[in-house]
Amino acid sequence: VSRPRQPGRAHDVVVIGAGVVGAACAYYLAQAGLAVAVVDRGPVAGGTTGAGEGNILVSDKEPGAELDLAVLSNRLWRELGQDLGPEIDLEPKGGLVVAAGLDAAVGLTDLARAQGQAGVVTEAVDPPGLRQLEPHLAEGLVGGVFYPQDMQVQPMMAAAQLLRRAREMGAEVYLHEEVTGFLTGVGPSVEGVQTAQRRLPARMVVNAAGTWAGEIAALAGVALPVLPRRGFIIVTEALPRLIRHKVYGADYVANVSSSDAALETSAVVEGTAAGNILIGASRERVGFDRTPSPRVIGRLAAQAVTLFPVLAEIRAVRYYRGFRPYCPDHLPVIGGDRRVAGLLHACGHEGAGIGLAPATGRLISQLAAGRATTLPLEPFAADRFEPAHA
Ligand SMILES: Cc1cc2nc3c(=O)[nH]c(=O)nc-3n(C[C@H](O)[C@H](O)[C@H](O)COP(=O)(O)OP(=O)(O)OC[C@H]3O[C@@H](n4cnc5c(N)ncnc54)[C@H](O)[C@@H]3O)c2cc1C
Numbered sequence: 030v031s032r033p034r035q036p037g038r039a040h041d042v043v044v045i046g047a048g049v050v051g052a053a054c055a056y057y058l059a060q061a062g063l064a065v066a067v068v069d070r071g072p073v074a075g076g077t078t079g080a081g082e083g084n085i086l087v088s089d090k091e092p093g094a095e096l097d098l099a100v101l102s103n104r105l106w107r108e109l110g111q112d113l114g115p116e117i118d119l120e121p122k123g124g125l126v127v128a129a130g131l132d133a134a135v136g137l138t139d140l141a142r143a144q145g146q147a148g149v150v151t152e153a154v155d156p157p158g159l160r161q162l163e164p165h166l167a168e169g170l171v172g173g174v175f176y177p178q179d180m181q182v183q184p185m186m187a188a189a190q191l192l193r194r195a196r197e198m199g200a201e202v203y204l205h206e207e208v209t210g211f212l213t214g215v216g217p218s219v220e221g222v223q224t225a226q227r228r229l230p231a232r233m234v235v236n237a238a239g240t241w242a243g244e245i246a247a248l249a250g251v252a253l254p255v256l257p258r259r260g261f262i263i264v265t266e267a268l269p270r271l272i273r274h275k276v277y278g279a280d281y282v283a284n285v286s287s288s289d290a291a292l293e294t295s296a297v298v299e300g301t302a303a304g305n306i307l308i309g310a311s312r313e314r315v316g317f318d319r320t321p322s323p324r325v326i327g328r329l330a331a332q333a334v335t336l337f338p339v340l341a342e343i344r345a346v347r348y349y350r351g352f353r354p355y356c357p358d359h360l361p362v363i364g365g366d367r368r369v370a371g372l373l374h375a376c377g378h379e380g381a382g383i384g385l386a387p388a389t390g391r392l393i394s395q396l397a398a399g400r401a402t403t404l405p406l407e408p409f410a411a412d413r414f415e416p417a418h419a
Pocket of ligand 1: 259
């Protein structure tokens with residue numbers, strides 16, 4: 030299916046960014062038969078993809094455009110699991126959302142019912158059922174919902190394998206080359222990119238620069254409000270599998286969709302195949318501040334122990350942090366930019382970019398190939414933040 034570029038000819042598409050989203054775009058663009066180049070100023074997955082947890086969730090999304098994207102992506106990840114091989118550690122372990130009180134339980138049941146209408150499989154779980162699924166859960170939880178479609182993947186390996194397959198289909202990859210400007214045409218348009226080392230002419234350019242996508246948009250002369258939203262993850266020592274699923278409290282969904290800049294935390298705990306337990310999740314808007322925060326890490330640890338008391342006995346060995354690419358309405362930006370001919374965006378996925386990457390790549394490839402898109406792109410339009418639309 031691939032169509033390698035003729036030497037000296039322009040590419041069909043240049044993708045800026047070799048994170049999981051850019052890699053997925055390259056994979057599906059190459060699969061659609063387009064001549065693709067990927068450019069990144071760093072290594073593969075050197076941005077937020079290297080700091081993500083790897084959950085592929087349908088459970089934490091309210092019905093609407095993002096959930097539709099997540100349901101499509103969930104199906105595509107299963108296909109990718111076959112094509113990319115075992116290196117990506119795709120684990121269909123399922124997610125368990127638990128309610129500590131009656132109000133939370135009612136809210137969770139309502140959410141699950143609405144998600145069910147959007148194609149999400151949900152299973153109500155009573156307190157004895159909770160303990161069967163997760164024997165180490167705290168006492169006193171009033172119930173929960175199990176989401177069998179939720180999965181996990183190793184994000185860096187997934188990005189690397191997507192790019193490997195894209196290269197096998199003819200894509201070119203330029204790493205450690207910063208995009209410093211656009212090649213432009215008549216009127217507001219882009220016709221390729223300029224890097225520190227070369228010019229890469231192309232019919233279209235995809236902005237998959239994650240948290241830095243606003244800077245790329247600015248190079249093309251348009252505004253795009255993608256902002257960093259910091260998150261910390263604690264990693265425990267490796268243990269025999271104590272925690273089998275991804276487990277989180279019902280309050281997490283509210284935190285994800287909140288636009289508060291101040292610190293928000295909720296207990297999100299999961300075991301991994303390697304035996305380490307990952308503990309999140311914090312969200313705060315503090316720019317690109319990389320300073321370790323004992324306050325945030327302490328709060329995450331305390332919340333995790335409330336959910337799984339057994340964790341009090343277990344050592345944390347490290348933490349990491351990253352900057353989610355956040356848009357003010359929590360939706361990604363996907364599709365052509367009506368303000369600049371030839372410019373497409375695939376960015377702003379906040380805390381769901383690993384999960385949503387394949388659907389994003391598939392939609393971008395359909396658009397670039399001039400085909401109908403599987404989902405409508407209007408909710409993800411880049412100009413939705415312009416004052417006229419707001
Ligand atoms: C703590 C934490 C936990 C998370 N957990 C999950 C999770 O469980 N599930 C999930 O789905 N998501 C999760 N996320 C979010 C997820 O990691 C991101 O949404 C996703 O990685 C974004 O991928 P991306 O490819 O858009 O961006 P990135 O991976 O940041 O890639 C963008 C790339 O663009 C490159 N770039 C930028 N500017 C230029 C330039 N001028 N020239 C060339 N290259 C450039 C950068 O070098 C970078 O490699 C988490 C995030 C954090 C911080």
